[in-house]
Amino acid sequence: MDKTEGNLERVLTVADPLIAGHLESILSERGIHCHVRNRHLVGGAGEIPPLEAWPEIWVDAEDAAAARRLIDEVLEPTGAAAESWVCRGCGETIEGQFAQCWRCGEYPD
Ligand SMILES: [Zn+2]
Structure with missing residues (x-):
């Protein structure tokens, strides 16, 4: 083509x-x-x-x-690493591919 x-x-x-x-x-x-x-x-x-x-x-x-x-x-959409975010519930740094805190279940702002 x-x-x-x-x-x-x-x-x-x-x-x-x-x-x-x-x-x-x-x-x-x-x-x-x-x-x-x-x-x-x-x-x-x-x-x-x-x-x-x-x-x-x-x-x-x-x-x-x-x-x-x-x-x-x-x-490639998955090729770009999403930015990590800090959970406001427990202060844990969460990797960008997670939409929810794996520790306390909080969502990003
Ligand atoms: Zn949390």
């Missing part, structure tokens, strides 16, 4: 230009030069643009594998 063009390879098509911009800066930080196409969407707010109009991230073909790995890490 991914297209190639010259020495560039498309690694992602995403509906949200904000996500495309976010990924672009992460990839750039890792030294992967990328090109975002269709950055500016046409159409009204709340309108879902056709797939052809979605922002696309293209990278040099030699960086494509590394770029995909990075993108997977960023977009």
Whole structure:
């Protein structure tokens, strides 16, 4: 499904230009030069643009594998560690993946 063009390879098509911009800066930080196409969407707010109009991230073909790995890490919901919180009931520090204190049953603020 991914297209190639010259020495560039498309690694992602995403509906949200904000996500495309976010990924672009992460990839750039890792030294992967990328090109975002269709950055500016046409159409009204709340309108879902056709797939052809979605922002696309293209990278040099030699960086494509590394770029995909990075993108997977960023977009994988469980990949991001949630922040830990301190229980107001017992003062225990609870790891972010727990929605309730394992010690006293209190919930975070
Ligand atoms: Zn507690």
